[in-house]
Amino acid sequence: MPTEYPCVVAIDFGTTYSGYAFSTRTDYKSDPLRVVSSTWAGTRLISLKAPSCILFRPDRKFDSFGFEAEDKYMELTMDNEHNQWYFFKRFKMSLYNSKDVHRTTEIHDETKKPMRAMEVFASAIQYLKDHAMDCIKRRVMHLHEEDVRWVLTVPAIWDDAAKQFMREAAVKSGIPDKHLVLSLEPEAASMFCKYLPVELLMNTQSGKISCFQPGSKYLVLDAGGGTVDITVHEVLKNGKLKELHKVNGGAWGGTTVDKAFIDFIEKLTVNLPLSEYMDNNKEDFMDMMREFEIKKRSATPNMDSKITFKIPISLFEWYSRNKQMELREAIKGNQSLSGKVVLAGDKMRVDCKVVESFFDKTCSEIVAHMKNIFSEPMAKDISAILMVGGFSESAMLQDAVKKAFPTKRVIIPNEAGLAVLKGAVLFGHDSSVITARIAKYTYGLKFRKIYDQKIHPKERLDESGKHIQGVFGKLVEVGQSTSVEDRQEKRSYSPLHGDTAFTIKLYASPEKNPEYVDDPGCFKVGEVYVDCRNRDGSIGSASVWLVFGGTELEVHAENKCGEKTQASFDFLE
Incomplete structure (x- = not known):
């Protein structure tokens, strides 16, 4: 993936509101905070984000998005003509609430009519993409779509299937796969706030804000309309950020x-x-x-x-x-x-x-999870809380956090609701700022082992009587710090006789050391597909390794000749 693009566009697809922002490479180099965000006009107000509402005609063709969709649907209901139309709002939460996301997953509109979720999400992203390109081309002459890196924000607490779903929806919308990166929302917000001058940060105490100085640690509370992400970052000597605690959170948004x-x-x-x-x-x-x-x-x-x-x-x-x-x-x-x-x-x-x-239960849930994090040894020297996301602008939530943690410095940027969106633009220009992330699960591949009667149960034997099956081959452990530079141990696999490729099942567990893929808590994440053909077309074995330190899982493979070969995940099978 090229390290530089002439322009970066970020799309923040939120539960309640969505928008986009962009900056050119030239502007980024001269002033990283020179980011242009969209504006949207409603019937009663002008907003920096549009409602996450989308309207389809009776033939399921896209009609409108945002304020326009909301207003038109209201007009249809006045004339009792809405029943054949498809109106969706706050549909992003369907990816969080569903524990079984597939390409064919259906969601229901306001009148309970079903429609493919992939069509709904892709249409919404396409509208925002096209709107962004129209805006950019009016400002930047001679810019072509191949000059743009696209960044799509996703909650950090989402699972791998939901992330892949969003990537495929974005590709279906017309964004080239190789031009697209996903940005985790609290990471993006943290990057944005790192660049802000002190006067644009509000805090509870006077004096210089030092939470972004090398060696300092701070908790990021990203409170949006639907979900809340909570994580902890440490600032390294080179100014880059390291995640210290695995992301957690829940559906406690506005x-x-x-x-x-x-x-x-x-x-x-x-x-x-x-x-x-x-x-x-x-x-x-x-x-x-x-x-x-x-x-x-x-x-x-x-x-x-x-x-x-x-x-x-x-x-x-x-x-x-x-x-x-x-x-x-x-x-x-x-x-x-x-x-x-x-x-x-x-x-x-x-x-x-x-x-x-009305705020009590929501604020209590958020504060309780923050207290759990602060009770851990890792958090003893965290002195600051960074509140970002649209719901962080609520004085009620701010008050609840300040009262619960009187000894912590609470920092709320003036643009808390835009921190994720603008930070995602910065991430698109330089994704290397986040150097390490914490594994949310223990991941492993399913494989077979030679049977040892001293340690293996007999019921695990396969038909040959020589191997036990369903072994959890651990690759990375829950809570382990991982980096995109980390290369897991290569493992060699061969296809079945006559096949040109093989698939391996990837499993995960909240436990540190599962033995078998059907142990309590283990679940199948998806499958890894690997092509085993060499350059001359012959079929052989292939070595596989995974990368866990990015915003998405990555898989790599090379054939027995040392040549890179096709390898991909499927979490949506």
Whole structure:
């Protein structure tokens, strides 16, 4: 892969919002922070990111993305013409939630109609790619697509199958495979913040910020709309970064606060099935959630007045039809809500403590996982927490982190929501900044061993009676520091008689020393395919080795003549 491209474009495909940014090689060399990001116009605002919404026509052809898709779908629902259209939002989480991702995996739109996930993701990436190229060509003369390196961000907690799925979706969108790199979101954000001048970093203490000085260690909290990634970085003497703790996290992003609000509305309606209202009043429900998004972003700790939400009239009417009484009267008669919720017209006034409670579970989950990391010996000299990602802009989350870790310096860049996107551009210019990563699992290849009756169970014998099968051939151990420079031990394999290639099954385990691929906790990651043909077409054995230190697993092979031969992973079989 060439080390330099005239232009780098990064696409941050988020759960709730997406966007792109770019910089030329010339700009990067003169000022790494000279990164141009996209702007998007909605009906009510101008944003640096667009909603991750996509609309397909009844024939499943792409129609629109972002604010345009959201607005058009709302118009269709007003005319009751939406049922044959396909509208997807926040669909990125389907790759996290699914434990069995395939190329044929289907996801369901807002009206529960199925569509191939690969088509949905590829169409969204293609829209962002084309939009980016149109923008760049207006700024950079004589730039061709072959001059561009593309960077696609992915959560660090995603598994290998989800990463391969995103790569294949990007290639399907028209991005050449050899021009594409994946960037792990917390790593990208960390790279961006390393370049920021002190005045663009907000912190809880005065004085010089030293967490990016050689020898220092800091925790990265990347809180997005869907997922939260937590990792630890050390700054090396040469300014590069080394990962010290395997990435962990979960689905505790900003959308979980949305879920808490929806649960609250359902509680107000005395457990009527709110999904029924949502299905039949999509435009009003989307308007209500847009309103909540604004209130969510402005929520602060220790608010001293009630918060006003606009509630659709259709919700009151729906309640009256189902309960034969007014919602206002029901709330007045509910002692648990007395003084906490007041309805007047189409406005709902909610006690500030109730609004703060929408954040409680989410913030508690995030803080608990951070505490687990800080309790480990590796973390004893970590003095700073770097908060990035869109949800890190929430004053509620910031307050929860600062209260939980009063002795740590909490750093929030002014552009916390763009840190991942702009950092991904920097990663595209120089991916060598991250020198080492921690293995999330113990990885190994399935192979056979010569039977030894002293140590091997008889039931493991194969049909020949000479070998035991299903042995876990460990390649790298969970928690081990790995680098792209590390070369695993080569292992030689031969194809079956008459075959020109062979496949080896790759397994993983959270345990350090599994013996067999069916031990508790072990799972199949995918298969390694290797071509065994030599330059003259003859068939022989091939040596295989894997690289674990990159953002994606890599496999390499050479035939018995020492020539490089085709080798690839398939995690989506």
